[in-house]
Amino acid sequence: MRVTITSRIFAPEPAAAAYRLSALATALADAGHEVTVLTTRTPAALGRAEAARVRGSGRVRVRRAPVLRDAAGQVRGYVPYLSFDVPLFFRLLFAPRADRIVTEPPPTTGFVVRLAAALRRTPYVYYAADVWSDAAESTGAPRPVVRFVRWLERRALRGAAEVIAVTDGVAERVRELGGHDRVALVPNGVDTEIFTPDGPRLSGPPTAVYAGTTSEWQGADVFVRAMPAVLAAIPDARLVFVGQGSARAELERLASGLAREAIEFRDPVPAAEAATALRSARVGLVSLQPGIGYDFAVPTKLFAAAACGTPVLFAGTGASVAVIESGGIGRAVDHDVADVAGALMAALASEPSPLERRRTAEWVRQHASIAATGAKAALIVERAQ
Structure with missing residues (x-):
């Protein structure tokens, strides 16, 4: 055929x-x-x-x-x-x-x-x-x-x-x-041969990575707005965005006024490089603006982070919450600055153990x-x- x-x-x-x-x-x-x-x-x-x-x-x-x-x-x-x-x-x-x-x-x-x-x-x-x-x-x-x-x-x-x-x-x-x-x-x-816990890792400060498209309906600004509170508790914390999207310019403007030195924006990279960034992070970030018709969505970036063994922090409601909770691959909170800040602090405070990373990645391999x-x-x- x-x-x-x-x-x-x-x-x-x-x-x-x-x-x-x-x-x-x-x-x-x-x-x-x-x-x-x-x-x-x-x-x-x-x-x-x-x-x-x-x-x-x-x-x-x-x-x-x-x-x-x-x-x-x-x-x-x-x-x-x-x-x-x-x-x-x-x-x-x-x-x-x-x-x-x-x-x-x-x-x-x-x-x-x-x-x-x-x-x-x-x-x-x-x-x-x-x-x-x-x-x-x-x-x-x-x-x-x-x-x-x-x-x-x-x-x-x-x-x-x-x-x-x-x-x-x-x-x-x-x-x-x-x-x-x-x-x-x-x-x-997600490609579990590329997004895997095995492979290059970068050393550095405790980092949260948002890898993928940043559109208005995803509401990724909640992570930027949470960073001042996170930095007050973890001064060397870093937030990295990898990718493009219609909301990127606004995110950059917001970041420059709130936490310029702690937030980095990188252009789209091949999947293997995105996997390295996620593998090196303490938490992978995913968000969906609630109540605008996208609560049914389960973004692929959720699986990409977890496949690298990196726990997920999801801000929003809907189907993604059920996926995260059923797989035990991270934490879901409301799309709220205070809730996100608290969850970010907890995620960045300690490195996931090798056993935790393996278990998270294995769930994705079996289910996604x-x-x-x-x-x-x-x-x-x-x-x-």
Whole structure:
């Protein structure tokens, strides 16, 4: 079977979408299928060597095309999305015919794939990591924008032969918007061969690491606001952000006024470097702004930290709390500055023991390995009609 995967982001870019689609591509190739990925050129910050390593895969062909990126190197915003989506329509239309197409949000891409798939009479699978129209509404986007995004998203979902949802909450919402029950649950996972307690570690002061996207709806500012209280108790404590996101500029501005010397911002790095940062930390940080429609989410950064043996501190409510408590892989507190400060102090006060790190990492290996989730997603792609 010939499978085409379309996404504006793919390995080696350090993002949940890139990880899960890479795992899916690998699982399909391992099952004997021909896989072609239509994606974008990697940002310059990742380096040509990393991009070449992925392109050189003999089992998965990765076809990259130019795209508009913002100043931070991300494909974010409607014009950058269209700079990928419009050429994608013709790439699909004139490429050798695939037996299946797999696509990711944004809904503009899903809509373009639906059009091209209809013309080529090819079933497609929509990999729904979240619900973009709900996210747009929760962040205060203008009503006409929300209505248009929802219109696109409904059509992308309704035309899909199968929809893969990453949480129960997403699955429920997708059924409502798509108007069908062709929805399968495949939770996010993490690469437990890269994110592992074994490997390089950096020495230094007690550090908390937030590794991944910083968007407004994640509310990572709560960690920045907590740092003055933390520093009063642990003067050499450090907070490190690794990655980009729409909220980064505001986080940097806030940090400069509260704890300039104790908070560091690093650009996105390959997964192995992110793993080193997490492995070297005493706690990995994850947050979700409560009450704006994302309580159902379980961010992949939660599993990435725990897979490195680093306990997680989650600020927020919802599904992530249940995951952390069931696995015993960290602590969840309210999205409140005082609560977060107290939990940070406790986490930074002492280094997790080797036994604790092993146990935390083993739980992720058993319950959230991306190899297992990739294989499960591959079965859904195979059965799509």
